[in-house]
Amino acid sequence: MNKRKLIADIKQNFMLKRLNAQEECDNFINTLKQDKEFKEIYDAYTKTNIEYLKSCYEKEDFELLHKAQDLQAKIATYLAQHNIDKSKLSPQYNCPICNDTGVVGGRICKCFLNELNKKISLNASSQTKFNAFENSNNQILTDNDKKAYEVVKTWCSKYPLVTKRNINIIGGVGSGKTFMLECIANEMINRNYVVIYKTAFEFNELARLYHCGKNYDFADLLTADIVLIDDLGTEPILKNITVEYLYNLINTRQINNLPTFITTNLSFDNILSRYDERIFSRLGNKNLSININLTSADKRIN
Numbered sequence: 001m002n003k004r005k006l007i008a009d010i011k012q013n014f015m016l017k018r019l020n021a022q023e024e025c026d027n028f029i030n031t032l033k034q035d036k037e038f039k040e041i042y043d044a045y046t047k048t049n050i051e052y053l054k055s056c057y058e059k060e061d062f063e064l065l066h067k068a069q070d071l072q073a074k075i076a077t078y079l080a081q082h083n084i085d086k087s088k089l090s091p092q093y094n095c096p097i098c099n100d101t102g103v104v105g106g107r108i109c110k111c112f113l114n115e116l117n118k119k120i121s122l123n124a125s126s127q128t129k130f131n132a133f134e135n136s137n138n139q140i141l142t143d144n145d146k147k148a149y150e151v152v153k154t155w156c157s158k159y160p161l162v163t164k165r166n167i168n169i170i171g172g173v174g175s176g177k178t179f180m181l182e183c184i185a186n187e188m189i190n191r192n193y194v195v196i197y198k199t200a201f202e203f204n205e206l207a208r209l210y211h212c213g214k215n216y217d218f219a220d221l222l223t224a225d226i227v228l229i230d231d232l233g234t235e236p237i238l239k240n241i242t243v244e245y246l247y248n249l250i251n252t253r254q255i256n257n258l259p260t261f262i263t264t265n266l267s268f269d270n271i272l273s274r275y276d277e278r279i280f281s282r283l284g285n286k287n288l289s290i291n292i293n294l295t296s297a298d299k300r301i302n
């Protein structure tokens with residue numbers, strides 16, 4: 001994985017978080033300013049404070065300082081009278097140490113390092129054991145499957161310039177579904193995307209732990225660049241968990257334009273009866289999904 005890209009991604013996320021916090025704060029103040037009384041005190045305070053700060057460049061003007069302090073006290077009284085939390089007048093950053101800049105005293109803040117380590121370990125865990133397109137054996141593939149490989153290879157090379165972001169790889173036992181999925185994972189990791197690969201069984205377990213508040217890795221599945229779920233249909237159906245979390249995953253990622261791949265030996269009819277209509281319609285949406293049917297049944301490719 002390219003660490004530089006991870007760092008650039010995190011920096012961008014931090015910047016967005018800062019901008020969001022600042023915008024939220026500005027909006028909040030503007031709402032308060034609809035009250036004339038508050039607007040007057042607040043604008044006077046801002047103006048005086050700027051004048052005071054300017055004075056500090058030459059000779060600190062204590063008169064301005066006291067005036068600003070008086071106005072600040074008036075703001076505090078106003079907020080207390082109206083039961084408003086005064087911390088809301090400043091942007092609410094996630095990290096109070098670095099205010100979401102990722103830097104504190106010229107050093108990288110802990111929150112930034114945590115984020116980076118999380119991304120690196122996510123990616124490292126995905127990098128184990130994957131097969132690559134070069135390892136696929138053309139001689140044992142049916143013509144149908146050769147074409148299927150061309151479709152997914154093209155998808156990988158063109159991404160993100162693709163319109164369909166879900167790929168469903170469908171085929172019986174030994175048809176090489178997992179092999180193809182691993183090739184996609186490998187290719188996209190090489191292209192520096194954060195890829196999460198889970199069997200449907202592992203996915204179910206993550207969802208269960210998340211549901212019980214015991215593990216939060218599930219949230220990463222919603223935001224990773226690429227998510228691949230292998231062998232959908234082999235996991236047990238857990239009440240209030242399997243269907244709900246699977247729908248949440250597919251739906252949230254579709255809304256955010258993030259690719260999700262599944263392999264399964266279920267037909268679409270089976271998907272409808274095993275899960276529900278919502279999952280069926282999300283996976284089966286022809287405008288958003290490519291369906292790959294593998295036919296090299298019972299010929300283990302690897």
Ligand SMILES: [Zn+2]
Binds near residue numbers: 096112
């Ligand atoms: Zn921080």
